Amino acid sequence: MATPQIVEVFAPAKINLTLQVTGQRADGYHLLDSLVTFADVGDVLRIEIGDAFEMITQGPEAETVPDGPENLVLRAAALLEGAPKAVFTLTKNLPVASGIGGGSADAAAAFRGLSAATPGYDPKADDVLERLLVLGADIPMCLASTTARIEGIGEIISPVGHLPTLHAVLINPRVAVPTPAVFKAMKQRTNPPMPDIPPVFSGVSDCIEWLRAQRNDMQEAATALEPAIAAVQSALEGHRACQLARMSGSGATCFGLFETAQAAQLAARELSRTYPQWWIRAAQLGSQSDRAAPCFS
Numbered sequence: 271m272a273t274p275q276i277v278e279v280f281a282p283a284k285i286n287l288t289l290q291v292t293g294q295r296a297d298g299y300h301l302l303d304s305l306v307t308f309a310d311v312g313d314v315l316r317i318e319i320g321d322a323f324e325m326i327t328q329g330p331e332a333e334t335v336p337d338g339p340e341n342l343v344l345r346a347a348a349l350l351e352g353a354p355k356a357v358f359t360l361t362k363n364l365p366v367a368s369g370i371g372g373g374s375a376d377a378a379a380a381f382r383g384l385s386a387a388t389p390g391y392d393p394k395a396d397d398v399l400e401r402l403l404v405l406g407a408d409i410p411m412c413l414a415s416t417t418a419r420i421e422g423i424g425e426i427i428s429p430v431g432h433l434p435t436l437h438a439v440l441i442n443p444r445v446a447v448p449t450p451a452v453f454k455a456m457k458q459r460t461n462p463p464m465p466d467i468p469p470v471f472s473g474v475s476d477c478i479e480w481l482r483a484q485r486n487d488m489q490e491a492a493t494a495l496e497p498a499i500a501a502v503q504s505a506l507e508g509h510r511a512c513q514l515a516r517m518s519g520s521g522a523t524c525f526g527l528f529e530t531a532q533a534a535q536l537a538a539r540e541l542s543r544t545y546p547q548w549w550i551r552a553a554q555l556g557s558q559s560d561r562a563a564p565c566f567s
């Protein structure tokens with residue numbers, strides 16, 4: 271089969287439905303216990319096989335993303351031995367440094383796309399996860415792009431196949447929050463782990479009730495650093511149809527959960543009118559592995 275010349279890959283936003291920080295390793299990295307899912311909103315990476323690596327950024331959030339060798343797309347590509355050179359065109363839709371793993375999603379998309387375009391490459395026969403984890407703790411989970419319980423520093427991934435599709439509004443107050451600063455500001459680094467995930471949820475409300483009893487252990491520290499997070503949380507909680515609001519990752523993006531897709535879409539429209547300065551999107555949360563599969567043309 272001829273090598274595909276153009277590959278398009280969707281890079282979905284990662285949402286930490288829970289994020290419990292259970293300890294710290296000797297090297298400073300924190301141990302996590304997190305239920306992670308993915309949104310149907312994300313970046314899009316187009317890979318055109320060529321003679322040299324090149325990076326082009328475009329789209330509504332392109333202004334704040336690096337377009338040189340420090341872009342995680344190029345950094346991930348450099349780790350894939352034997353991969354063809356390519357021109358990457360990244361349509362950046364996700365706010366940068368916002369707790370929804372945009373950079374990690376882009377790196378994972380680059381890796382998925384290039385691996386698919388590299389004849390004979392077998393990711394399973396490679397120690398790829400270890401190398402990608404060094405680039406970003408969220409990259410291994412973004413490679414899977416499916417709902418999962420995450421442990422270790424992000425490398426232990428146990429798929430959770432039975433969560434109902436959740437209907438969300440994502441809000442970022444347009445302030446970048448650097449992950450290391452939030453970890454550093456945390457007062458309590460050893461917290462209880464997540465309990466076992468129930469084997470069955472009877473529906474969206476049942477799942478939301480279980481999530482209500484879980485935590486994001488980074489939210490307090492992130493809010494102390496960036497008070498706009500409290501404003502986002504209040505705006506979501508103040509909406510009549512919002513069932514639960516929490517921060518994702520190290521912030522500042524928060525998600526509100528709604529009973530139906532229609533309720534989430536209506537809330538996103540209403541909140542966008544009240545807060546036109548914020549990034550607000552309605553989203554479906556669940557496995558995005560099908561949509562995130564490389565698409566050849």
Ligand SMILES: C[C@](O)(CO)[C@H](O)COP(=O)(O)OP(=O)(O)OC[C@H]1O[C@@H](n2ccc(N)nc2=O)[C@H](O)[C@@H]1O
Nearest residue numbers: 298299300374405406407408409423449450453519520
């Ligand atoms: C908070 C989460 O978003 C939860 O999904 C992730 O753990 C963060 O993942 P990420 O943005 O890919 O983070 P990285 O770029 O690997 O790490 C940035 C910095 O955050 C800190 N860090 C990150 C992950 C982790 N488990 N413990 C940490 O202490 C480290 O100081 C690291 O140098």
Ligand SMILES: Nc1ncnc2c1ncn2[C@@H]1O[C@H](COP(=O)(O)OP(=O)(O)OP(=O)(O)O)[C@@H](O)[C@H]1O
Nearest residue numbers: 341342366367368369370371372373374376408519
């Ligand atoms: N393709 C990319 N998209 C976004 N950020 C990138 C990219 N490449 C490099 N970066 C850098 O990575 C850093 C983290 O950005 P990112 O958007 O992944 O943060 P985040 O959403 O908070 O991640 P996480 O939820 O994994 O903590 C930023 O400082 C940014 O400059």
